[in-house]
Amino acid sequence: MPLLPSFRRKRFTVRPLESDDSETLATLHEEDFARPWTEDEFESLLLQENVFGFAAVEEGMSRARPVGFVLARLAAGEAEILTVTVTRAFRRRGIGHALMDAVLRTLHGERAEVLFLEVDEKNQAAIALYRRLGFREAGRRPDYYRDSAAQRSSAITMRRDLR
Ligand SMILES: CC(C)(COP(=O)(O)OP(=O)(O)OC[C@H]1O[C@@H](n2cnc3c(N)ncnc32)[C@H](O)[C@@H]1OP(=O)(O)O)[C@@H](O)C(=O)NCCC(=O)NCCS
Incomplete structure (x- = not known):
């Protein structure tokens, strides 16, 4: 069924995560990950x-339920993406790219040196997104x-130099 025009026109904005987002993050995470993180785990990470x-x-609705999120960690100039996900109905609208871009901008502001992540070799969508953002393969963990x-499948470690 074609999308209603008003639905198609929706615009999205990116805002920093807050401590009371943990329940929503756990709900979004369990849509796509075999071992989803619990609300408590997100709360302690945040x-x-x-x-x-x-x-x-959704733009203009900062209190609305998020449709995607990204979580990252920065220590001693090196950062890693802990997880990133966009709910299925909202994929291929640039949201994943916008979330990753917000992380990259923050890291540039912090003068971080490098951003790492790990991705399943079978996850073509995520690999395509990361390549587009300038990540390159840095190693593999077989099985x-x-x-x-x-x-079983391998994890690809990818890196994006920031300086
Ligand atoms: C990976 C993921 C976050 C991408 O989110 P998204 O909002 O759909 O991505 P975007 O719309 O910003 O895509 C940006 C670019 O990435 C690439 N891309 C994204 N999804 C793709 C797909 N299914 N196939 C091929 N390329 C894809 C394209 O180059 C795309 O640009 P285009 O739409 O102009 O061609 C999303 O697919 C997802 O949540 N997957 C499940 C969770 C997951 O795998 N997370 C990563 C774990 S490492």
């Missing part, structure tokens, strides 16, 4: 001083992931 992130919400059918 309380850590070196952890930060952003949520994507790191196992899917629901017990199929």
Whole structure:
């Protein structure tokens, strides 16, 4: 069924994550990850001083339920993406890119040196997004992931130099 024009026109904005986002983050996370993180885990991550992130919400509705988020950690000039996800109905609208871009801008502001992440070699959507953002492969961990059918796949470590 074609989308209603008003739905298609929706615009999204990115705002910093807040401590009371943890329940929503856990709900979004369990949509896509085999071992989803709990609300308590998100809450303790958000309380850590070196952890930060952003949520994507409908423009003009900052209190609306986020449709995606990214969480990152920065320590001693090196940063990592802890997780990033966009709810299925809102993919391919630039939201993942906007979330990652917000992290990159923050890290430039902090004068960080490098951003790392790990991605399943089978996750073509995420790999395409990261390549587009200038990440390159830095290593592999063979047989790191196992899917629901017990199929194993490698983790690709990717890096993006920031200076
Ligand atoms: C990866 C993910 C966050 C991308 O979010 P998104 O909002 O759909 O991404 P964007 O719309 O910003 O895409 C930006 C670019 O990434 C690439 N891309 C994104 N999804 C893609 C797909 N399914 N196939 C091919 N390229 C894709 C494209 O180059 C795209 O630009 P384009 O739409 O102009 O072609 C989303 O697919 C997701 O939540 N996946 C499940 C969770 C996950 O795998 N997280 C990453 C774990 S490492």
